[in-house]
Amino acid sequence: MPDVARDVVEHVSTLARLALSSEEIDRLQHEMGRILEHADKLQAVNTDAIQGTSHVIPMINVYREDQVGESLTPEEVVANAPDSADEFFKVPRTVEE
Amino acid sequence: MAMEPMIGLEVHVQLATESKMFCACSTKFGAEPNSNVCPSCLGLPGSLPVPNRKAVEYVIRTGAALNCSVADHCRFARKNYFYPDLTKNFQISQYDEPLTYNGYIDLKVNGEPVRIRIRRAHLEEDTGKNLHLASGSTLVEYNRGGIPLMEIVTEPDFTTAEQCREYLTQLRLILRCIGVSTANMDEGAMRAEPTVNLNDRATGEATPKVEIKNLNSIRSVYEAVKYEISRQRKAVAEGREGELFQQTRRWDESNGVTALMRRKETSDDYMYFPEPDLVPLEPDPAWVESIVSSCPELPAARCERFCTEYAIPEYDATVLTESRELADYFEDACKAFEGAAKTVSNWVMGDLTSLLHEAGVSIAQSPVSCERLAELLKLIDENVISGKIAKDVLAKMFESGKSAAEIVKEEGLEQISDTSALESVIDEVIAENPGPVEDVRGGKQQAIGFLVGQVMRKTQGQANPGMVNEMLSRKVKGEG
C-alpha cells in the first residue's frame, strides 16, 4: 500500500476538524498508508456470503417501552460545560448549517 | 430545449411519542430549557441508547400508509458531523438500510392523477436547538435533541409547486389520521425541504440542484418552489446558466424570494457507519401485519367513498375528511339519522362547525353528540319544527346539553300543523292584505310568497310552511 494521497489526508482532517501542519500531513500520509496496508489483509478473506457485522453479539430487536422516566435538572445538565448561561450551554458562534 | 422542473421533497416528522427515541426523557413541547435531558441524550460516556418501540411502530404504520415495503432486517447508522446541535458529534440515523422503502402516494392535482414515488421513510433522532445571540455567542439546549424523527424522502417526481402543496396537504392529513404526529409545521413537528432543478428529459441536460430551507408552512413551500422554478427558468432563458450552481437557499418569507445560504462544492461527507451501540431490527412479521391491518381508512379514500356512498358533493366530502374525528362524527350522525346525508353534512359543516368554532372546542368534545344531532334533524324531517327554528334549538342544545325534544317541548316550539289553528291566522292575513291577494288572483304567483311570509311572522316561524302555502292558495282562489 502506497502512502495516502495528500488531499485525502487534508479532507479527512477537515472532516475531523483537525488543524494539521504541513509536516504532520507528510507524516500522516505515510502512517495512514501503513494502517490501511494492515487493514488490507482483510481483503484477502472471501466475505461474499457474510452480512456486515455491526454488533458482535447475535442479538436483535432490543426495545424499550414508550414511558417517560427521570431526566437531569438543567443545572446538572450544564454542570460540566466549559461555559454556560442560565440553563443553556454557551458556545462560540457557529455558521448556520 | 424543453426544460421541465424536477422537484424532490424531504420531510422530517416528529413522532408523537411520550418519551424520546433512545432514552426516557419527555418529549413535551415548551418545557424549561435543558430540563428534558439525561446522560444518554447528552451523550455522556457510559450511557447507551435503547430504541423506543412505539417510534418503530409509527414508522412502520406510516410506511404502510404510503405503500412502502417494511425491511425484514435493518440497522441504525451514525451520521457524523460537527455542529453544536448534536451532543455526540453524530446523529443516530439510518443510511443504507431504511426501516421502510419503495412506496408511493397517489394525488389528484387540478383533476389530474399524479403518482409520487416514496423512496424511503426512516427513523432518526432530532437535534438540539441553537440560539444565536447578537453578542456573537450561541446558546444551546437539548430538549428537542433525541426526539424521534421520521424522514420521508420522495423521488424527484414533482413537476409543479401545486403538486408539492397537494403532497404535503395529503401527507399531513395521513400523519394525523394514523395518529403518528401532530404534523404542525409552525411548531416544527413537520418540516419540508424541497430540492429543485430544471431538467431536459430528452437530453438529460439539467441545472444544478438547489435545496431550500427555512420553510414553516405548506404555503411557504408552495411559494418558494414556485419562485425557485422561475428564478432558474429566467437564468436559462437569458443564457445565464453559468450563474446557477449547486447550493442551499433560504426562503425569505417577507420578501417572497429565496436567498443564497451556502454554496455546495462537494457532496456532504458524513462518514456513515453502522451504529455499534444498537443491535439490528428485524420486525416480527406478525407484528408488522397487525400494524398494517389496523391502519385506518386514509383521508383520500374516505373522501372518495363519502362522494359515492353518501352522494354528497366533493367539496363537502373534502371538508368532512380533513379530520378523522369530523369524518367519524358525520358517518355516525348519518347512521343515526337515516335521512338525507346532505342534510347531515349541511348541519355539521354549517351551524355545528360555527358553534364549535365560537366555543373553541373540537368536534371530539362537541356538547351535541352525533345521536343528538340526528334527533334534531328527525324533528325537521317529521315536520315537528321548521329548519329555521332548528337552528335556535341547536344553539340551545349546544349551550345546555339538553336534547332537541326537551327544548322543543319546554319552549313550545312545535310547528303548527293543525289546520284549524292555521286557518284563523291565514284568514287574518288575507283580510289585512287585500292588495297582494288581488295580485295572486290576477295570476301573479310570486305574491303568494309575501302572504306566506306574513303567516310565518304571525306564528313566530312555527307554522308548517308547506301547509300554509297550500291552504293560502286554496283560500285566495276561493276554494277553501
Ligand SMILES: [Zn+2]
Ligand atoms: Zn434523555
